[in-house]
Amino acid sequence: MIETRALSVHLTGKPVLHDVSLSLPRGKLTALVGPNGAGKSTLLTALGRLIAPASGEILLDCVPLNTIPAPELALRLSILRQEGAVGPRLTVRDLVSFGRYPHSHGRLGVTDRAEVERAIDRLDLAAFSDRYLDTLSGGQKQRAQIAMVLAQQTDVILLDEPLNNLDLAHARRVMRIARQEAEAGRTVVVVLHDLTVAAAYADHLVALKAGRVAASGRPDQVVTEPVLSDLFDTEVTVAEVGGRRVVLTL
């Protein structure tokens, strides 16, 4: 469980998030939605301790995030960031193995190797696990990075736009994995652009607008025409197809 209290975050001196108070429960899949520049990624990055808040608090299981030692935190919280570049020339398996670093500190044991292989399989990477990342397509790289985060096996999993570059089948696969992780008792927070996907998979939606929480609640409370039209300042139609809410922007 991760909470924020009156959280404000600045980026290069400018306030991006104002007074955000949230509770992201364990065992649930929470989706962060909202227009471009609303502060979704910034919020996720702050939750992932990569930006220090200007004011307010972030609590992980009731303990302030910034008081938890870095090595311990890496065992409890992992984050997938949007920027794609990895850096060193690594194979897929190398990259995923580095997800085990907080556990193994480089000396992979039997469990570590098993977790690496499981993450590779879950993201359908087995066919090219020994290929170098720079020889892969954007979607394949994205899946490798998600696999690295999964291999970290943390209680809190933060994913920033995990569906970027993914085709239909793999997007569905990633969202199913996110659900499985939530159902296994983890706290999963995902920044999503596609509101239909968010409505279909998330337990809980948080809508941000201009750095503030504009709405939050179950999908049937947030994914409604008035809420979304207001959130995006444009006419939005919500249809019901096969018992699911589909957001149309026509």
Place this chain on the structure above:
Amino acid sequence: MRGASLILLAALALLLACLAFLSLGARGDWGFVLMFRGTRLVALITVASAVALSTMVFQTLAANRILTPAIMGFDALFLLGQSGLVFILSGVGVAMLNPYLKFGLETGVMLVAALALFGALLRRGRGISRMILTGIVFGILFRSLTQLLNRLIAPSEFSVVQSASFAQFTAIPANLTWVAAGGTVLVSAWLIAQHRRLDVMALGREAAMSLGVRYDRQARQMLAAVALLVSVSTALVGPIVFFGLLVSALTHHLARSWRHALLLPLSALVACTVLVASQTLFERVLHLQTSVAVVIEGLGGLVFLAMILRRRKS
């Protein structure tokens, strides 16, 4: 007329610098002083003008104010040509050659090599960073090759490498000075006469061609002129990497104009003033014999770094 007054001011500054250079600390017979210092003054002015004009014209061709012939390795290429000639013609005895003939040969080698290498590079232009970096690494390659050749030519001599590794304003070969000065005047006059054409070429290849300029041919001629000027300055004092950049930055800062009729003469005046004044300051006032080149290089390097860093903001 802002341009005319700028030129006048710069000419006045140069005059003062020259007077200071000739008179400060001079003792004894004026005839002797004039002959000795006068020749050196001519050499300094020749080098400064050659560096200034070659840099300004090159920047117009490259459509970029960070690139200079020296940064692209022209100076190093000249030195490599020098060593290469000695290496190839060692049987004939290049050392015995008439210095004018030798200089002519070196310049010829430089012309061919510069046109072949940099003509292609300029035309390809795949990103300015790649071009600058390629030029700098070419410079390193040429210098290393020169060292290698020098070692092969005279393996027992330890100091051959060092003497050529940076500019020396104190020991200028006097016999070459007047030939070099004459050549520089001719090439400079030709370039300045081309100022309108350069104005058009500064618009870029396509624009200039659609305005009726035979761009590629013109560019080759200009590049040849640049190579000539670099040969002159390098033969006289050795390689100067960042001086041209310093001069071009100063000139653009002062002129705020795209007109080569102003830019070319002004850059020459600025370069001469800076070089003569700093030589006077270091030699006559601070009594530091040899470090003008090093200080100018350091300053120019800082300007270069500042230009690179500032580029990201624009």
Place this chain on the structure above:
Amino acid sequence: MSPSRLAAPAALVLLVGISAVTGVASLSGGEWWILGVSRLPRTAAALLAGAGLAVAGVIMQMLARNRFVEPSTTGTAQAAGLGLVAVTLVAPGAALWLKMAVATAAALIGTAGFLALVRRLPSRDPLLVPLTGLVYGGILGAAATFLAYERDLIQYVDVWMNGELSGVMLGRYEFLWAAGALAIAAYVFADRFTIAGMGEDTSRSLGLDYPRVVALGLVIVAGIAAVTVVTVGMIPFVGLVVPNMVARFAGENLRRTLPLVAMSGAGLVLACDILGRLIRFPYEIPVGTILGVLGALVFLWMLNARR
């Protein structure tokens, strides 16, 4: 995998053998003492400097997150030279270890300055990093030359900046073992440097103390560069050529590739030194000159080859 794993050590052993018998003096006349006093120390110096510089290069590439950097193109070697000139001016009679310490400190400050500069560059244009580094190194070098020129120390600067192994003898190269030790230390922390190569955010996500890894890397790089500059002079481009070649074939998971990087660096410098002894026999071409030519060619190829 296993034949290729044996290839590098085998090539290295062969090179050592050639190095031991290559030189002006002949070993056949019972002059075995030459082997112990000159040939083997010289061979060891080439191996140690090569391995150290290659490792320093790969660490620089991880810290700067750029494959075009290495100690001689980032101001590290020039800063070490500047420190040496400064200490020679202030205390001409200082002990060698003291000079070494000052050179290391100067290299540390110089390299940290480079990294600080690089952080301010836009990440979009990777070529700006080596460009800045070369000019930055040039300015530091000009400062060293300026100081040295006025005090007639210029020949020292030349010796420091242009690596040459012909002066290596028993008792005059042993500081280079420190470079070897630092390379081994780098291997101990190999995983951390690979992670640092993924950037600050990823490093922190994996629980790494990023500033500490950077500091550690800087100490290793500065130490190796300074020791090399003081004992045999700077050998350029080893740290650029070797890691990039190894990365092509074996990737950059340093835990796996660092031994190969070290061995290839050692082999490259030794091979170039042997070449330098043979090209103009009985005279010698400095190894720094040969690598200057070779390295610049590879650099140009890297710059302009299609990816």
